[in-house]
Amino acid sequence: MDKIHVGLASFGMSGKVFHSPIVAHHAGFCLHAVLERTKNESRKIYPEVTVFRSLEEMLSDDGTELVVINTPDDTHYELTRKTLEAGKHAIVEKPFTQTLEQGEELAALAYKKGLMLSVFQNRRWDGDFLTVRKVIDSQLLGRLVEFESNYMRFRNCIQPDTWKESVLQGIGLSYNLGSHMIDQALVLFGMPEAVWADIDSLRGGSEIDDYYHIKLIYPDIKVTLKASYLVREQGARYTLHGTQGSFLKYGIDPQEEALNRGGNPTMPGWGQESEKWWGILNTGTEGLHIKGKIETVAGNYAAYYDNIYQVLRHGAEPEVLPQQALNVVKLIEAAVESSRNKQCIEL
16 A cells, blocks of 8 residues: 655644554554654654654655644644645644634645645544434434534633643634534534624633534524533533434543543444443334434544545545635634624624
8 A cells, every 4th residue: 555654743632642543553644754843752652753853854854745733723824834835735633724814825825736735623523423414314303403512521720831721813612622513513514694602711710712602593403502611510412303303412422532542443343432322312203203222323533534545545535625624714703703793693
Protein backbone atom coordinates (compact mmCIF):
# COMPACT_ATOMS: atom_id res chain seq x y z
CA MET A 1 0.00 0.00 0.00
CA ASP A 2 1.29 3.45 -0.96
CA LYS A 3 1.37 5.04 2.48
CA ILE A 4 0.68 8.72 3.11
CA HIS A 5 3.35 10.30 5.31
CA VAL A 6 1.74 12.50 7.95
CA GLY A 7 3.13 15.31 10.05
CA LEU A 8 1.41 16.48 13.25
CA ALA A 9 1.72 20.18 14.01
CA SER A 10 1.63 19.49 17.76
CA PHE A 11 1.69 16.63 20.25
CA GLY A 12 -0.75 17.90 22.85
CA MET A 13 -3.99 16.17 23.78
CA SER A 14 -5.35 16.16 20.23
CA GLY A 15 -2.16 14.80 18.71
CA LYS A 16 -1.47 12.27 21.43
CA VAL A 17 -5.02 11.01 21.96
CA PHE A 18 -6.86 11.40 18.67
CA HIS A 19 -4.59 11.65 15.64
CA SER A 20 -1.41 9.70 16.35
CA PRO A 21 -3.08 6.41 17.48
CA ILE A 22 -5.30 6.40 14.37
CA VAL A 23 -2.56 7.38 11.92
CA ALA A 24 0.07 5.07 13.41
CA HIS A 25 -2.22 2.03 13.28
CA HIS A 26 -3.76 2.71 9.86
CA ALA A 27 -2.38 0.64 6.98
CA GLY A 28 -2.62 3.59 4.60
CA PHE A 29 -0.64 6.07 6.70
CA CYS A 30 2.76 6.54 8.27
CA LEU A 31 3.22 8.80 11.29
CA HIS A 32 6.29 10.45 9.81
CA ALA A 33 6.83 13.69 11.70
CA VAL A 34 5.76 15.61 14.80
CA LEU A 35 6.35 19.26 15.65
CA GLU A 36 7.58 19.62 19.25
CA ARG A 37 9.36 22.88 19.93
CA THR A 38 11.32 21.75 23.02
CA LYS A 39 10.31 18.19 24.02
CA ASN A 40 10.53 14.70 22.49
CA GLU A 41 7.37 13.17 23.97
CA SER A 42 6.26 11.65 20.67
CA ARG A 43 9.41 9.57 20.34
CA LYS A 44 8.69 7.84 23.65
CA ILE A 45 5.62 6.28 21.99
CA TYR A 46 6.69 6.34 18.34
CA PRO A 47 10.51 6.00 18.28
CA GLU A 48 10.72 6.11 14.47
CA VAL A 49 9.07 9.51 14.17
CA THR A 50 11.04 12.57 13.07
CA VAL A 51 10.77 15.48 15.50
CA PHE A 52 10.88 19.00 14.06
CA ARG A 53 11.31 22.16 16.13
CA SER A 54 9.38 24.49 13.80
CA LEU A 55 6.59 24.27 11.27
CA GLU A 56 8.93 25.71 8.65
CA GLU A 57 11.31 22.75 9.13
CA MET A 58 8.45 20.28 8.78
CA LEU A 59 7.09 21.98 5.68
CA SER A 60 10.53 21.93 4.04
CA ASP A 61 10.73 18.15 4.53
CA ASP A 62 9.97 16.37 1.24
CA GLY A 63 8.86 13.28 3.13
CA THR A 64 5.86 15.01 4.71
CA GLU A 65 2.84 14.87 2.39
CA LEU A 66 -0.05 15.68 4.73
CA VAL A 67 0.04 18.01 7.73
CA VAL A 68 -2.50 17.90 10.57
CA ILE A 69 -3.05 21.37 12.07
CA ASN A 70 -4.03 20.33 15.60
CA THR A 71 -2.80 23.46 17.36
CA PRO A 72 -4.71 26.04 19.47
CA ASP A 73 -7.76 27.42 17.70
CA ASP A 74 -6.39 30.92 17.12
CA THR A 75 -3.44 29.51 15.11
CA HIS A 76 -5.47 27.43 12.61
CA TYR A 77 -5.67 30.09 9.92
CA GLU A 78 -2.00 31.07 9.90
CA LEU A 79 -0.57 27.55 10.11
CA THR A 80 -2.97 26.13 7.53
CA ARG A 81 -2.14 28.96 5.14
CA LYS A 82 1.58 28.25 5.49
CA THR A 83 0.97 24.53 4.98
CA LEU A 84 -0.98 25.05 1.78
CA GLU A 85 1.51 27.60 0.47
CA ALA A 86 4.23 24.98 0.99
CA GLY A 87 2.30 22.57 -1.25
CA LYS A 88 1.19 20.18 1.51
CA HIS A 89 -2.28 18.73 1.95
CA ALA A 90 -3.93 19.79 5.21
CA ILE A 91 -6.31 18.47 7.84
CA VAL A 92 -7.43 21.13 10.33
CA GLU A 93 -8.83 20.49 13.78
CA LYS A 94 -12.19 22.07 14.50
CA PRO A 95 -13.07 24.88 14.60
CA PHE A 96 -11.83 25.36 11.02
CA THR A 97 -11.07 29.07 11.47
CA GLN A 98 -12.12 31.92 13.73
CA THR A 99 -13.85 33.89 10.98
CA LEU A 100 -15.70 33.09 7.80
CA GLU A 101 -13.32 35.28 5.79
CA GLN A 102 -10.30 33.30 6.99
CA GLY A 103 -11.95 30.03 6.01
CA GLU A 104 -12.93 31.30 2.59
CA GLU A 105 -9.35 32.41 1.93
CA LEU A 106 -7.98 28.98 2.89
CA ALA A 107 -10.56 27.14 0.78
CA ALA A 108 -9.71 29.30 -2.24
CA LEU A 109 -5.97 28.75 -1.70
CA ALA A 110 -6.38 24.97 -1.52
CA TYR A 111 -8.48 24.98 -4.69
CA LYS A 112 -5.95 27.17 -6.52
CA LYS A 113 -3.08 24.85 -5.61
CA GLY A 114 -4.99 21.61 -6.20
CA LEU A 115 -4.52 20.49 -2.61
CA MET A 116 -6.83 18.62 -0.25
CA LEU A 117 -8.17 20.63 2.67
CA SER A 118 -10.42 18.97 5.23
CA VAL A 119 -11.56 19.49 8.83
CA PHE A 120 -11.38 16.72 11.44
CA GLN A 121 -15.08 16.40 12.25
CA ASN A 122 -14.55 13.06 13.94
CA ARG A 123 -17.85 13.12 15.82
CA ARG A 124 -19.68 12.30 12.61
CA TRP A 125 -18.33 8.83 13.43
CA ASP A 126 -19.53 8.68 17.05
CA GLY A 127 -21.57 5.52 17.53
CA ASP A 128 -24.52 7.41 19.00
CA PHE A 129 -24.66 9.81 16.04
CA LEU A 130 -24.36 6.94 13.53
CA THR A 131 -27.29 5.29 15.33
CA VAL A 132 -29.34 8.49 15.25
CA ARG A 133 -28.75 8.73 11.49
CA LYS A 134 -29.97 5.16 11.01
CA VAL A 135 -33.08 5.76 13.11
CA ILE A 136 -33.92 8.87 11.09
CA ASP A 137 -33.17 7.23 7.73
CA SER A 138 -35.30 4.21 8.63
CA GLN A 139 -38.30 6.50 9.34
CA LEU A 140 -39.03 4.47 12.46
CA LEU A 141 -40.41 7.62 14.10
CA GLY A 142 -42.57 8.66 11.17
CA ARG A 143 -42.01 12.27 10.13
CA LEU A 144 -39.35 13.74 12.44
CA VAL A 145 -40.62 16.90 14.13
CA GLU A 146 -38.10 17.57 16.92
CA PHE A 147 -34.37 16.93 17.32
CA GLU A 148 -32.40 17.90 20.43
CA SER A 149 -28.69 17.34 20.98
CA ASN A 150 -27.10 17.89 24.40
CA TYR A 151 -23.43 17.75 25.30
CA MET A 152 -23.08 18.41 29.01
CA ARG A 153 -20.06 18.37 31.29
CA PHE A 154 -19.38 19.25 34.91
CA ARG A 155 -16.32 21.48 35.11
CA ASN A 156 -17.14 24.08 37.75
CA CYS A 157 -13.56 25.29 38.14
CA ILE A 158 -11.42 27.31 35.75
CA GLN A 159 -8.58 25.15 34.45
CA PRO A 160 -5.28 27.01 34.96
CA ASP A 161 -2.61 27.47 32.29
CA THR A 162 -4.65 26.34 29.28
CA TRP A 163 -5.47 28.26 26.11
CA LYS A 164 -8.94 26.71 26.18
CA GLU A 165 -9.87 29.04 29.05
CA SER A 166 -8.48 32.13 27.33
CA VAL A 167 -10.50 35.14 26.20
CA LEU A 168 -8.82 35.02 22.77
CA GLN A 169 -11.25 35.36 19.87
CA GLY A 170 -12.77 32.07 18.79
CA ILE A 171 -11.99 30.30 22.07
CA GLY A 172 -15.00 29.01 23.98
CA LEU A 173 -17.65 26.34 24.13
CA SER A 174 -19.57 27.64 21.11
CA TYR A 175 -16.52 27.27 18.88
CA ASN A 176 -15.33 24.06 20.57
CA LEU A 177 -18.29 21.72 21.07
CA GLY A 178 -20.48 23.93 18.92
CA SER A 179 -18.37 23.04 15.88
CA HIS A 180 -19.20 19.36 16.38
CA MET A 181 -22.87 19.76 17.21
CA ILE A 182 -23.61 22.21 14.40
CA ASP A 183 -21.76 20.00 11.94
CA GLN A 184 -23.89 17.01 12.97
CA ALA A 185 -27.09 19.03 12.52
CA LEU A 186 -25.98 20.15 9.05
CA VAL A 187 -25.24 16.55 8.07
CA LEU A 188 -28.78 15.58 9.08
CA PHE A 189 -30.82 18.58 7.96
CA GLY A 190 -28.72 20.91 5.79
CA MET A 191 -28.49 24.68 6.24
CA PRO A 192 -31.26 26.28 8.32
CA GLU A 193 -33.23 29.38 7.41
CA ALA A 194 -32.25 31.24 10.58
CA VAL A 195 -30.45 30.94 13.93
CA TRP A 196 -31.43 31.91 17.47
CA ALA A 197 -28.95 31.55 20.34
CA ASP A 198 -28.29 32.28 23.99
CA ILE A 199 -24.54 32.08 24.70
CA ASP A 200 -23.18 32.91 28.14
CA SER A 201 -20.51 32.42 30.82
CA LEU A 202 -22.07 30.80 33.88
CA ARG A 203 -18.98 29.90 35.94
CA GLY A 204 -17.72 32.66 38.15
CA GLY A 205 -14.59 34.21 36.70
CA SER A 206 -14.82 32.44 33.36
CA GLU A 207 -13.30 34.36 30.42
CA ILE A 208 -14.97 32.14 27.82
CA ASP A 209 -18.54 31.17 27.03
CA ASP A 210 -19.30 27.93 28.88
CA TYR A 211 -23.00 27.61 28.02
CA TYR A 212 -25.07 27.79 24.87
CA HIS A 213 -28.62 27.12 23.75
CA ILE A 214 -28.86 27.28 19.96
CA LYS A 215 -31.97 26.85 17.86
CA LEU A 216 -31.58 26.19 14.14
CA ILE A 217 -34.73 27.31 12.35
CA TYR A 218 -36.10 24.97 9.68
CA PRO A 219 -39.57 25.04 8.11
CA ASP A 220 -40.59 21.53 9.21
CA ILE A 221 -38.50 20.48 12.23
CA LYS A 222 -37.44 21.94 15.59
CA VAL A 223 -33.67 21.60 16.11
CA THR A 224 -32.05 22.47 19.45
CA LEU A 225 -28.38 22.24 20.43
CA LYS A 226 -27.36 22.71 24.07
CA ALA A 227 -24.09 22.50 25.99
CA SER A 228 -22.88 23.56 29.43
CA TYR A 229 -19.97 23.10 31.83
CA LEU A 230 -22.32 23.12 34.84
CA VAL A 231 -24.38 19.95 34.49
CA ARG A 232 -23.60 17.29 37.05
CA GLU A 233 -26.58 15.00 36.39
CA GLN A 234 -26.70 13.96 32.76
CA GLY A 235 -29.89 13.78 30.72
CA ALA A 236 -30.34 12.33 27.25
CA ARG A 237 -27.56 12.96 24.75
CA TYR A 238 -30.06 12.90 21.86
CA THR A 239 -33.85 13.27 21.94
CA LEU A 240 -35.85 12.65 18.78
CA HIS A 241 -39.63 12.93 18.42
CA GLY A 242 -41.69 12.10 15.35
CA THR A 243 -45.29 11.63 14.31
CA GLN A 244 -45.12 7.93 15.25
CA GLY A 245 -42.77 7.81 18.21
CA SER A 246 -39.61 8.84 20.05
CA PHE A 247 -35.96 7.82 20.38
CA LEU A 248 -33.77 8.75 23.36
CA LYS A 249 -30.03 8.08 23.57
CA TYR A 250 -28.02 8.45 26.78
CA GLY A 251 -24.28 8.14 27.41
CA ILE A 252 -21.30 9.19 25.33
CA ASP A 253 -19.33 7.47 22.58
CA PRO A 254 -16.58 5.30 24.19
CA GLN A 255 -13.81 5.97 21.65
CA GLU A 256 -12.26 9.04 23.32
CA GLU A 257 -12.03 7.26 26.67
CA ALA A 258 -10.47 4.21 24.99
CA LEU A 259 -7.94 6.40 23.18
CA ASN A 260 -7.10 8.12 26.47
CA ARG A 261 -6.33 4.70 27.93
CA GLY A 262 -3.89 3.97 25.12
CA GLY A 263 -6.23 2.03 22.85
CA ASN A 264 -6.38 2.20 19.07
CA PRO A 265 -9.00 1.41 16.40
CA THR A 266 -7.42 -1.94 15.43
CA MET A 267 -8.40 -3.49 18.77
CA PRO A 268 -11.25 -6.05 18.85
CA GLY A 269 -14.62 -4.56 19.65
CA TRP A 270 -13.48 -1.02 18.93
CA GLY A 271 -16.21 1.58 19.30
CA GLN A 272 -18.78 -0.86 20.65
CA GLU A 273 -20.98 0.40 23.45
CA SER A 274 -22.25 -1.40 26.52
CA GLU A 275 -25.89 -2.50 26.26
CA LYS A 276 -26.84 -0.34 29.23
CA TRP A 277 -26.29 2.74 27.02
CA TRP A 278 -28.28 1.54 24.02
CA GLY A 279 -30.95 4.00 22.93
CA ILE A 280 -34.64 3.64 23.79
CA LEU A 281 -37.14 3.44 20.95
CA ASN A 282 -40.88 3.86 21.55
CA THR A 283 -42.85 3.99 18.33
CA GLY A 284 -45.66 2.51 16.29
CA THR A 285 -45.89 1.33 12.71
CA GLU A 286 -48.57 -0.46 10.72
CA GLY A 287 -50.72 -0.83 13.82
CA LEU A 288 -47.93 -2.26 15.97
CA HIS A 289 -46.52 -0.66 19.13
CA ILE A 290 -42.75 -1.14 19.40
CA LYS A 291 -40.81 -0.36 22.56
CA GLY A 292 -37.28 -1.45 23.38
CA LYS A 293 -33.58 -0.82 23.00
CA ILE A 294 -31.71 -0.17 19.77
CA GLU A 295 -28.15 -1.50 19.66
CA THR A 296 -25.67 1.34 19.19
CA VAL A 297 -23.73 1.26 15.93
CA ALA A 298 -20.00 0.87 16.65
CA GLY A 299 -18.20 4.20 16.45
CA ASN A 300 -15.25 4.47 14.08
CA TYR A 301 -13.03 7.58 14.05
CA ALA A 302 -10.64 5.76 11.70
CA ALA A 303 -13.32 6.03 8.99
CA TYR A 304 -12.38 9.70 8.61
CA TYR A 305 -8.82 8.70 7.71
CA ASP A 306 -10.12 5.87 5.51
CA ASN A 307 -11.77 8.57 3.43
CA ILE A 308 -8.67 10.80 3.42
CA TYR A 309 -6.64 7.89 1.99
CA GLN A 310 -9.20 7.36 -0.76
CA VAL A 311 -9.12 11.11 -1.53
CA LEU A 312 -5.33 11.35 -1.84
CA ARG A 313 -4.66 8.02 -3.51
CA HIS A 314 -7.80 7.38 -5.56
CA GLY A 315 -9.39 10.78 -6.15
CA ALA A 316 -12.47 10.25 -3.98
CA GLU A 317 -14.58 13.12 -2.65
CA PRO A 318 -13.70 14.23 0.89
CA GLU A 319 -16.34 13.38 3.49
CA VAL A 320 -15.71 16.74 5.15
CA LEU A 321 -15.50 19.45 2.51
CA PRO A 322 -14.18 22.99 3.09
CA GLN A 323 -17.62 24.40 2.22
CA GLN A 324 -19.19 22.30 4.98
CA ALA A 325 -16.62 23.62 7.44
CA LEU A 326 -17.35 27.15 6.26
CA ASN A 327 -21.06 26.61 6.91
CA VAL A 328 -20.26 25.60 10.49
CA VAL A 329 -18.25 28.81 11.03
CA LYS A 330 -21.04 30.84 9.42
CA LEU A 331 -23.60 29.41 11.84
CA ILE A 332 -21.35 29.95 14.87
CA GLU A 333 -20.93 33.58 13.87
CA ALA A 334 -24.69 33.91 13.42
CA ALA A 335 -25.27 32.33 16.85
CA VAL A 336 -22.85 34.76 18.49
CA GLU A 337 -24.58 37.70 16.77
CA SER A 338 -27.99 36.39 17.80
CA SER A 339 -26.99 36.09 21.44
CA ARG A 340 -25.29 39.48 21.50
CA ASN A 341 -28.25 41.31 19.88
CA LYS A 342 -30.98 39.11 21.42
CA GLN A 343 -32.62 38.46 18.07
CA CYS A 344 -33.10 35.76 15.48
CA ILE A 345 -30.57 35.96 12.62
CA GLU A 346 -31.85 35.08 9.17
CA LEU A 347 -29.39 33.45 6.79
